Amino acid sequence: MILVTGASSGLGAAFARLYDAQGYKVLFTGRSKEKLSNIAKQLSTSADYKACDLTNYADVESLFDSLERTPNTIIHSAGSGHFGPIEEQDPQQIQLQIQNNLTTAINMIRETVKRYKDEPVNLVIIMSTAALSPRAEMSTYCAVKVAVKAMIESVRLELKGKPLNLIAVYPGGMATEFWDASNITLHAAELMSADDAAQMIKGALSNSDLGYISDITLSRKQ
Amino acid sequence: MILVTGASSGLGAAFARLYDAQGYKVLFTGRSKEKLSNIAKQLSTSADYKACDLTNYADVESLFDSLERTPNTIIHSAGSGHFGPIEEQDPQQIQLQIQNNLTTAINMIRETVKRYKDEPVNLVIIMSTAALSPRAEMSTYCAVKVAVKAMIESVRLELKGKPLNLIAVYPGGMATEFWDASNITLHAAELMSADDAAQMIKGALSNSDLGYISDITLSRKQ
Amino acid sequence: MILVTGASSGLGAAFARLYDAQGYKVLFTGRSKEKLSNIAKQLSTSADYKACDLTNYADVESLFDSLERTPNTIIHSAGSGHFGPIEEQDPQQIQLQIQNNLTTAINMIRETVKRYKDEPVNLVIIMSTAALSPRAEMSTYCAVKVAVKAMIESVRLELKGKPLNLIAVYPGGMATEFWDASNITLHAAELMSADDAAQMIKGALSNSDLGYISDITLSRKQ
Amino acid sequence: MILVTGASSGLGAAFARLYDAQGYKVLFTGRSKEKLSNIAKQLSTSADYKACDLTNYADVESLFDSLERTPNTIIHSAGSGHFGPIEEQDPQQIQLQIQNNLTTAINMIRETVKRYKDEPVNLVIIMSTAALSPRAEMSTYCAVKVAVKAMIESVRLELKGKPLNLIAVYPGGMATEFWDASNITLHAAELMSADDAAQMIKGALSNSDLGYISDITLSRKQ
Numbered sequence: 111m112i113l114v115t116g117a118s119s120g121l122g123a124a125f126a127r128l129y130d131a132q133g134y135k136v137l138f139t140g141r142s143k144e145k146l147s148n149i150a151k152q153l154s155t156s157a158d159y160k161a162c163d164l165t166n167y168a169d170v171e172s173l174f175d176s177l178e179r180t181p182n183t184i185i186h187s188a189g190s191g192h193f194g195p196i197e198e199q200d201p202q203q204i205q206l207q208i209q210n211n212l213t214t215a216i217n218m219i220r221e222t223v224k225r226y227k228d229e230p231v232n233l234v235i236i237m238s239t240a241a242l243s244p245r246a247e248m249s250t251y252c253a254v255k256v257a258v259k260a261m262i263e264s265v266r267l268e269l270k271g272k273p274l275n276l277i278a279v280y281p282g283g284m285a286t287e288f289w290d291a292s293n294i295t296l297h298a299a300e301l302m303s304a305d306d307a308a309q310m311i312k313g314a315l316s317n318s319d320l321g322y323i324s325d326i327t328l329s330r331k332q
Numbered sequence: 333m334i335l336v337t338g339a340s341s342g343l344g345a346a347f348a349r350l351y352d353a354q355g356y357k358v359l360f361t362g363r364s365k366e367k368l369s370n371i372a373k374q375l376s377t378s379a380d381y382k383a384c385d386l387t388n389y390a391d392v393e394s395l396f397d398s399l400e401r402t403p404n405t406i407i408h409s410a411g412s413g414h415f416g417p418i419e420e421q422d423p424q425q426i427q428l429q430i431q432n433n434l435t436t437a438i439n440m441i442r443e444t445v446k447r448y449k450d451e452p453v454n455l456v457i458i459m460s461t462a463a464l465s466p467r468a469e470m471s472t473y474c475a476v477k478v479a480v481k482a483m484i485e486s487v488r489l490e491l492k493g494k495p496l497n498l499i500a501v502y503p504g505g506m507a508t509e510f511w512d513a514s515n516i517t518l519h520a521a522e523l524m525s526a527d528d529a530a531q532m533i534k535g536a537l538s539n540s541d542l543g544y545i546s547d548i549t550l551s552r553k554q
Numbered sequence: 555m556i557l558v559t560g561a562s563s564g565l566g567a568a569f570a571r572l573y574d575a576q577g578y579k580v581l582f583t584g585r586s587k588e589k590l591s592n593i594a595k596q597l598s599t600s601a602d603y604k605a606c607d608l609t610n611y612a613d614v615e616s617l618f619d620s621l622e623r624t625p626n627t628i629i630h631s632a633g634s635g636h637f638g639p640i641e642e643q644d645p646q647q648i649q650l651q652i653q654n655n656l657t658t659a660i661n662m663i664r665e666t667v668k669r670y671k672d673e674p675v676n677l678v679i680i681m682s683t684a685a686l687s688p689r690a691e692m693s694t695y696c697a698v699k700v701a702v703k704a705m706i707e708s709v710r711l712e713l714k715g716k717p718l719n720l721i722a723v724y725p726g727g728m729a730t731e732f733w734d735a736s737n738i739t740l741h742a743a744e745l746m747s748a749d750d751a752a753q754m755i756k757g758a759l760s761n762s763d764l765g766y767i768s769d770i771t772l773s774r775k776q
Numbered sequence: 777m778i779l780v781t782g783a784s785s786g787l788g789a790a791f792a793r794l795y796d797a798q799g800y801k802v803l804f805t806g807r808s809k810e811k812l813s814n815i816a817k818q819l820s821t822s823a824d825y826k827a828c829d830l831t832n833y834a835d836v837e838s839l840f841d842s843l844e845r846t847p848n849t850i851i852h853s854a855g856s857g858h859f860g861p862i863e864e865q866d867p868q869q870i871q872l873q874i875q876n877n878l879t880t881a882i883n884m885i886r887e888t889v890k891r892y893k894d895e896p897v898n899l900v901i902i903m904s905t906a907a908l909s910p911r912a913e914m915s916t917y918c919a920v921k922v923a924v925k926a927m928i929e930s931v932r933l934e935l936k937g938k939p940l941n942l943i944a945v946y947p948g949g950m951a952t953e954f955w956d957a958s959n960i961t962l963h964a965a966e967l968m969s970a971d972d973a974a975q976m977i978k979g980a981l982s983n984s985d986l987g988y989i990s991d992i993t994l995s996r997k998q
Binding site: 246267 | 389417418419421423426427430434435438439441442445446449466467468469470471472474475476477478479480481482483485486487488489490
């Protein structure tokens with residue numbers, strides 16, 4: 111079973127479609143029941159969804175409680191962006207970004223480690239190439255993404271010898287609804303589609319008893 | 333004039349003492365009026381304090397509103413730590429750490445840039461060597477500290493050609509009350525005192541028209 | 555056509571075997587003609603090899619001169635390690651490590667960029683997880699590996715808009731002859747085989763017109 | 777006693793002048809006896825120099841053999857730069873850069889650790905802000921500088937509990953003869969002078985029994 115968060119649009123939805131099309135049982139989540147039910151229409155009848163707000167720890171616990179069995183792979187794809195020079199970023203939008211990117215990721219990592227640290231589970235965390243270097247007019251976004259990266263790398267040190275794998279994925283910009291809620295204009299024609307990105311990332315995930323692909327950067331050609 | 337945050341104890345209090353002793357006019361802040369008034373007793377009568385909660389943007393604005401003139405140097409030293417394996421860190425403590433470390437720093441950076449980006453001000457932001465590499469049982473702390481680092485490095489790119497300097501300081505562990513609120517036991521005798529650390533950091537701050545010490549790591553001998 | 559360097563043993567040889575088995579035309583290189591001819595016996599008759607010393611720029615040029623057409627993928631897997639506290643590393647061994655790891659990589663990058671920067675070529679450079687964080691008793695090895703990483707990241711900035719892709723691969727320790735020449739003892743049973751590693755890395759390589767997997771870390775479970 | 781390398785010009789010469797003016801006994805080195813003797817004319821009669829080629833390990837040993845007592849501080853400031861797109865960098869110039877920057881630094885670190893690891897010595901290694909992020913047309917220079925950074929950080933792990941301190945300094949561009957030998961044109965009027973830089977860096981160096989300023993970035997205003 112595959113659990114996908116942030117699946118009401120963009121890369122999360124693309125992962126839900128991809129795993130479903132390849133015959134996996136998929137459970138997908140997002141905040142909006144309506145959007146999730148629209149995605150459900152694109153999937154097989156075996157796919158299931160559950161609305162929840164991952165910034166709320168109780169919601170995260172109840173999501174994991176609802177799982178019938180241990181997922182093989184959890185893809186945490188929830189997140190949002192808001193850009194601009196720091197003095198023009200609204201303080202409330204800054205808080206929202208912290209919540210949507212950092213709090214959700216910590217909550218998902220914490221609950222996965224708590225429940226599954228002794229099981230062979232892959233927790234795949236989707237960040238952004240913005241985690242890899244500072245960028246003007248993306249300060250808060252870079253900050254919360256690099257925070258998640260440090261979180262993963264610190265928790266990995268706690269998981270030595272454990273079968274649970276934390277997999278860090280850093281995709282460059284894709285043509286998704288993500289940008290609608292930001293205040294940046296990008297030319298969609300020059301961006302990867304979310305479906306292409308999901309396919310390349312899924313192709314890169316692999317592991318054996320002795321090793322695993324732990325970090326993947328998907329760069330956009332520019 | 334020097335503005336020092338997080339000055340009710342530890343390194344912030346040490347900076348307030350040091351600048352005051354050297355004849356600077358110091359305004360210092362913290363959350364607890366009582367603690368601040370205790371620090372005030374250690375300082376000259378020219379020093380002044382104001383209680384405020386830097387996680388609250390309105391408080392940050394009112395702090396800056398209360399300044400009679402542009403500070404030469406702002407030392408942001410507020411912060412807190414909470415440690416342990418991720419699954420044992422309390423979700424509320426995690427949120428508190430995000431607020432106390434990341435939100436306060438973003439708020440201070442944003443307001444300083446907004447008001448003073450065209451003035452020769454030094455904004456010194458105290459982080460931790462935990463910002464520089466991942467560490468087991470310090471995951472949230474590493475995450476929020478590296479987030480502040482990325483924030484600084486991104487905003488610097490927005491400040492090219494401006495006289496405002498963002499100065500990043502990464503001190504190793506010191507013998508302060510910081511550790512009382514964490515759940516780690518350290519041997520104070522092996523740690524730098526906050527006063528020694530403040531002195532070394534202050535000594536390292538310098539700038540000319542064409543350059544400035546932008547990043548300082550103060551490592552503890554171990 | 556696939557060009558593989560460092561193919562007389564270890565991961566390079568594994569890549570040669572893997573691509574050959576999947577029907578690609580493979581040209582592989584190494585310093586020792588004898589070792590290369592032994593590897594050739596494991597491959598189909600379409601595979602070909604050429605002995606050369608990549609620390610010598612003239613050899614690199616003559617290797618590229620000998621190619622009948624532009625390779626689709628070049629896998630640069632040459633390298634060597636020598637470990638121990640810095641004061642116990644022999645100065646000549648230090649020079650050898652610089653030559654075998656940094657000089658060969660710069661030479662390969664330089665010649666590939668010079669010839670193929672306007673062609674859709676993937677240059678895959680195999681480094682090590684030692685490039686990703688400092689390590690005691692591996693100082694020179696970490697230094698030369700992180701140097702190659704910086705080289706790749708700098709040259710990528712020069713290749714914006716070009717079809718040539720530089721792909722950085724950071725594998726953890728594998729069970730190969732690499733360790734014989736170093737002075738470290740590892741338990742082979744706990745290490746990935748070179749063939750497993752090659753398969754996982756090859757699986758992760760993919761690209762579209764708009765994006766490509768640019769960085770891959772293959773961690774060893776420990 | 778203070779030992780300064782790379783002192784025939786630029787920042788090295790500035791350090792020699794600064795420490796000499798403050799009454800320290802200075803021994804300074806460089807490759808050209810003639811240049812060194814010109815610098816000597818600017819210094820007090822207590823200063824001494826010795827020509828040597830730090831890329832040659834025997835020269836490094838003989839330099840240390842010639843010291844009458846353990847230096848308090850060693851400032852390694854030797855280095856050179858050569859810039860341009862990778863395919864336009866001459867292979868011999870690339871080798872020279874590796875030798876002048878990476879080999880000299882490793883040699884100095886190795887010999888200092890070997891002789892003084894149990895003594896309270898500060899080994900200050902001057903790199904460049906080019907060590908801190910990749911840059912187009914500076915690929916080899918970034919590579920060798922970040923290699924020295926990794927070297928320092930790895931060797932520090934070997935020196936835990938030892939009184940010898942490795943201090944990493946990353947200055948931005950200064951107005952020195954360094955640029956004459958490179959192929960980049962900079963406007964000297966916008967650059968820090970070497971003397972200003974030396975003063976700011978020297979001011980930042982400080983230590984106590986329990987801690988020390990270990991890393992300093994001196995950024996240029998731009």
